[in-house]
Amino acid sequence: MAVTADHAIPNRSPLIAFLSRWLLTTNHKEIGTLYLCLSFTLFFIAGAMAMVIRLELFQPGIQFAEPLFYNQMVTMHGLLMVFGVVMPGFVGLANWLIPMMIGAPDMALPRLNNFSFWILPFAFTLLISSLFMEGGAPNFGWTFYAPLSTTYGPPSTDFFIIGVHLMGISSVLGAINIIVTIFNLRVEGMTLMKMPLFVWTWLITAFLLVMVMPVLAGAVTMMLTDRHFDTSFFSAVGGGDPVLFQHVFWFFGHPEVYILILPGFGIASQIIPTFARKRLFGYHSMVYATISIAVLSFVVWGHHMFTTGMPLAAELFVMYATMMIAVPTGVKVFNWVATMWRGSMTFETPMLFAIGFVILFTIGGFSGLMLALVPVDFQYHDTFFVVAHFHYVLYPGAIFGIMSAVYYWLPKWTGNMYDERLGKLHFWTAIIAVNMTFFPMHFLGLAGMPRRIVDYSLQFADFNMVTSIGAGMLGLTQLLFLYIVVKCIRGGEKATSRVWDSAEGLEWTIPSPAPLHTFSTPPQFPIPEKVYQHD
Amino acid sequence: MTSIINRRCRGLIVSILLAFSNTAFAAVMDLRPGVTDISRRILELHHLSLAICVAMGILVFGTMFYSMYAHRRSKHPKPADFHESLLVEIIWTAVPILILIGLAIPATSALREIEDNSNPDLSILITGSQWKWHYQYLEADFGYYSNMSTPAEQINNLETKGRNYILEVDNALVLPTNKKVRFLTTSDDVIHAWWVPDFAVKQDAIPGYINEAWARIEVPGLFRGQCAELCGKDHAYMPIEVEVLPEEEFDQWILDQLLAIELASGQAVADRAKTWTMAELMDIGQTVFIDNCATCHEADGSGQGSTYPALAGGEIPTGPMPTHIERVMSGAVDTEMQAWAPQLSDLELASVITYERNAFGNDLGDIVQPLTIFESR
Numbered sequence: 001m002a003v004t005a006d007h008a009i010p011n012r013s014p015l016i017a018f019l020s021r022w023l024l025t026t027n028h029k030e031i032g033t034l035y036l037c038l039s040f041t042l043f044f045i046a047g048a049m050a051m052v053i054r055l056e057l058f059q060p061g062i063q064f065a066e067p068l069f070y071n072q073m074v075t076m077h078g079l080l081m082v083f084g085v086v087m088p089g090f091v092g093l094a095n096w097l098i099p100m101m102i103g104a105p106d107m108a109l110p111r112l113n114n115f116s117f118w119i120l121p122f123a124f125t126l127l128i129s130s131l132f133m134e135g136g137a138p139n140f141g142w143t144f145y146a147p148l149s150t151t152y153g154p155p156s157t158d159f160f161i162i163g164v165h166l167m168g169i170s171s172v173l174g175a176i177n178i179i180v181t182i183f184n185l186r187v188e189g190m191t192l193m194k195m196p197l198f199v200w201t202w203l204i205t206a207f208l209l210v211m212v213m214p215v216l217a218g219a220v221t222m223m224l225t226d227r228h229f230d231t232s233f234f235s236a237v238g239g240g241d242p243v244l245f246q247h248v249f250w251f252f253g254h255p256e257v258y259i260l261i262l263p264g265f266g267i268a269s270q271i272i273p274t275f276a277r278k279r280l281f282g283y284h285s286m287v288y289a290t291i292s293i294a295v296l297s298f299v300v301w302g303h304h305m306f307t308t309g310m311p312l313a314a315e316l317f318v319m320y321a322t323m324m325i326a327v328p329t330g331v332k333v334f335n336w337v338a339t340m341w342r343g344s345m346t347f348e349t350p351m352l353f354a355i356g357f358v359i360l361f362t363i364g365g366f367s368g369l370m371l372a373l374v375p376v377d378f379q380y381h382d383t384f385f386v387v388a389h390f391h392y393v394l395y396p397g398a399i400f401g402i403m404s405a406v407y408y409w410l411p412k413w414t415g416n417m418y419d420e421r422l423g424k425l426h427f428w429t430a431i432i433a434v435n436m437t438f439f440p441m442h443f444l445g446l447a448g449m450p451r452r453i454v455d456y457s458l459q460f461a462d463f464n465m466v467t468s469i470g471a472g473m474l475g476l477t478q479l480l481f482l483y484i485v486v487k488c489i490r491g492g493e494k495a496t497s498r499v500w501d502s503a504e505g506l507e508w509t510i511p512s513p514a515p516l517h518t519f520s521t522p523p524q525f526p527i528p529e530k531v532y533q534h535d
Numbered sequence: 536m537t538s539i540i541n542r543r544c545r546g547l548i549v550s551i552l553l554a555f556s557n558t559a560f561a562a563v564m565d566l567r568p569g570v571t572d573i574s575r576r577i578l579e580l581h582h583l584s585l586a587i588c589v590a591m592g593i594l595v596f597g598t599m600f601y602s603m604y605a606h607r608r609s610k611h612p613k614p615a616d617f618h619e620s621l622l623v624e625i626i627w628t629a630v631p632i633l634i635l636i637g638l639a640i641p642a643t644s645a646l647r648e649i650e651d652n653s654n655p656d657l658s659i660l661i662t663g664s665q666w667k668w669h670y671q672y673l674e675a676d677f678g679y680y681s682n683m684s685t686p687a688e689q690i691n692n693l694e695t696k697g698r699n700y701i702l703e704v705d706n707a708l709v710l711p712t713n714k715k716v717r718f719l720t721t722s723d724d725v726i727h728a729w730w731v732p733d734f735a736v737k738q739d740a741i742p743g744y745i746n747e748a749w750a751r752i753e754v755p756g757l758f759r760g761q762c763a764e765l766c767g768k769d770h771a772y773m774p775i776e777v778e779v780l781p782e783e784e785f786d787q788w789i790l791d792q793l794l795a796i797e798l799a800s801g802q803a804v805a806d807r808a809k810t811w812t813m814a815e816l817m818d819i820g821q822t823v824f825i826d827n828c829a830t831c832h833e834a835d836g837s838g839q840g841s842t843y844p845a846l847a848g849g850e851i852p853t854g855p856m857p858t859h860i861e862r863v864m865s866g867a868v869d870t871e872m873q874a875w876a877p878q879l880s881d882l883e884l885a886s887v888i889t890y891e892r893n894a895f896g897n898d899l900g901d902i903v904q905p906l907t908i909f910e911s912r
Binding site: 060061062063066067068071076135136138139141145147148151152154155183198201241242243251272276277278279280281282283284285290295307308309312315316319320323324326327330331333335337338339340341342343344345347356359362363366367369370373374375376381382383443446447448450451452453454455456457458460462463 | 545563564565566567573576577580581584585588591592595596597598599602603606607611612613614615616617618619620623624627628631632635638639642643645646647649650677689690691692696698699701702724725726728730732735736737738739741742743744746747760761762764765766767768770771772839841843864869870871897
């Protein structure tokens with residue numbers, strides 16, 4: 001046996017070759033794939049936690065999760081979805097797409113790119129491992145308000161702090177890389193105001209990241225010293241201030257909310273024109289609207305804190321500033337509708353998800369406007385109305401945005417078309433389930449159900465049951481998504497280089513699947529129409 | 536068999552239909568009008584903003600759906616090629632601004648009134664702690680704790696859940712009608728939030744802070760609310776119950792309370808004078824333990840991991856008695872083990888400590904008398 005197998009032994013075992021390819025890669029496409037795989041994996045882990053939450057809330061009383069474990073699920077679900085799913089998902093898309101969209105051979109800082117990805121698996125391993133520690137995982141909500149997280153936090157809080165630090169480093173490095181790439185590697189002729197909107201929204205997002213992730217790092221560092229080095233930043237007993245924590249956290253947290261949605265705006269702005277077969281309406285106003293949203297996001301953090309006893313003047317200022325955000329957001333929605341108007345539309349899966357994104361995100365925007373009104377916020381605050389609001393902007397918002405992007409560019413990445421019939425089935429089941437899950441939460445909140453409770457009084461039972469059934473369906477539909485993506489990677493109808501008949505942009509001028517190295521020589525820009533005719 | 540299922544299904548369908556046709560249904564899917572002037576103004580503001588959002592939604596989504604229908608490729612094969620218009624951009628920037636101003640005006644005036652905490656008739660200091668409320672009547676100078684009264688058996692699905700499941704307490708806050716009542720909120724440990732939807736009052740209780748809110752309640756009755764800020768394990772089990780009495784009844788209630796406090800202090804003297812037997816203390820101790828300690832340390836003393844240590848064979852309950860008394864009375868710094876000296880009477884403390892030293896197989900045979908506790912205070 002040993003003799004016959006001799007010739008088959010390669011220089012390097014396939015395992016080592018596989019590991020060194022993915023561990024050491026500096027290629028933006030491979031790193032993009034790594035980010036997307038990480039995001040997808042954590043999507044199912046954090047989703048499973050949501051299933052535990054909904055299972056417990058299926059009926060009043062304690063059935064499946066003890067209160068302490070329930071709080072851990074709520075915390076980890078939030079942390080993983082925000083930091084582990086949506087952010088790496090968008091960074092993965094940025095890695096894949098930005099160099100291809102601006103005609104660059106790779107990201108500007110490829111080794112840094114490798115480093116910023118490979119920090120993440122360690123960060124999330126630290127975070128998730130806390131579930132198995134004595135005293136359990138962090139149980140104070142993803143907003144980790146002091147002193148519940150400092151004085152009263154479980155021992156594993158320190159692992160959470162280090163995990164957040166690592167994610168922060170990764171995000172800042174990734175954001176710097178994106179900024180440097182966009183500013184330096186654009187093909188000749190592509191001025192800033194000619195960049196695709198996905199690139200624009202990511203440029204703005206990257207600036208937000210560079211500005212606020214260090215603030216989050218500051219918050220967790222102060223927590224760490226409060227916990228172990230006898231400082232009293234957030235402890236009233238030592239002369240500190242628990243509300244200071246909320247100011248620092250939300251100064252990070254509110255721009256973070258836009259970090260989680262702006263790239264989604266960019267994606268919708270790429271996809272809707274393609275399937276409406278009409279140029280994006282109001283390109284310039286789209287760019288300016290995105291910039292104004294980003295600027296305003298730095299002065300509205302107080303709207304998370306209306307019940308902390310803010311003075312009247314501060315409440316009024318924050319209320320007006322928050323209401324102002326509705327204006328540029330409205331402009332974006334109107335522009336998308338105007339892009340569709342008198343177009344020639346078809347409704348392939350990416351378009352369906354993009355339209356779902358626009359409509360349901362707008363519903364989340366409406367409830368956001370209602371929440372901005374301080375007097376009424378006293379009734380909405382910390383109820384399921386808020387849970388409904390932010391799930392509407394994050395699930396059918398950010399997550400649908402990522403899904404529509406995946407369907408749109410998957411043929412470019414794999415060279416194969418996905419199964420259109422299954423894609424449509426995925427969309428329709430997801431949109432029904434997402435509304436069944438999150439719409440009744442508005443009613444629960446208005447009727448008075450506080451958020452983050454393990455058990456509720458009997459009048460909330462009916463809607464909670466509907467919500468839980470919807471959540472179960474929603475979880476199952478995402479298994480279908482996994483199947484569609486795997487099936488597409490393994491084969492399918494071959495994709496053309498342009499994929500969609502009226503897609504515009506440099507990424508559609510290169511073959512499908514995109515070769516590992518593209519644009520070693522700069523392409524022509526503006527793109528001559530004949531370039532698309534290659535195949 | 537099928538007829539049973541049929542009957543059940545029919546019952547379910549009927550109850551769903553009833554739920555939707557019932558006018559009471561509005562109460563489980565919309566804000567409550569409440570019982571104060573402010574709460575009704577807030578409801579109006581809520582309906583105004585909701586109406587504006589629905590109108591905008593119909594306009595935007597209506598246009599979108601029409602376009603998806605009329606401008607699909609099979610019907611409209613040749614797309615138009617317009618892609619900008621300064622005029623419409625200005626219009627759909629300016630019009631929303633005007634709508635927002637229209638919304639901001641009533642919101643501002645309501646907020647100014649809400650934030651006017653001056654000239655209260657009565658002030659209540661509300662202190663949150665894990666997981667109960669303490670109400671102090673500042674003018675009459677007395678106070679008491681308010682604990683959830685729903686038994687653990689209902690929570691653990693061993694008994695049928697009552698009508699006011701997890702919204703009921705042992706001692707409700709009692710308030711008068713038609714007086715400007717000022718709520719001052721603070722906390723002994725983590726951040727809580729005192730929320731009664733019918734008063735439209737939600738105010739964070741923050742350690743080191745005293746926040747203000749107020750309500751002028753127009754009708755007598757029972758009103759319920761819950762803690763609204765995640766405050767640890769039993770956040771869901773921190774209800775608020777407010778009993779609103781007509782003014783004269785409220786004044787009488789205050790007098791009754793002051794009398795009861797005097798009687799209780801006489802009783803406490805008698806309790807101290809008496810030497811209690813093991814059986815008596817164990818009996819009282821068990822009740823006190825179930826009501827106050829079992830939520831963390833469990834009814835059988837087995838605890839919950841390292842956060843809530845086991846008392847069965849535990850270091851403190853089987854260690855020296857003075858340490859045990861000290862721990863129960865003063866709590867443990869920086870943990871959820873709170874100081875019980877201000878919350879329980881000498882007799883209650885003596886009996887619960889006796890109980891802990893003799894229950895769960897600890898069997899030390901120690902007896903703690905109320906006098907010992909009195910001397911340790």
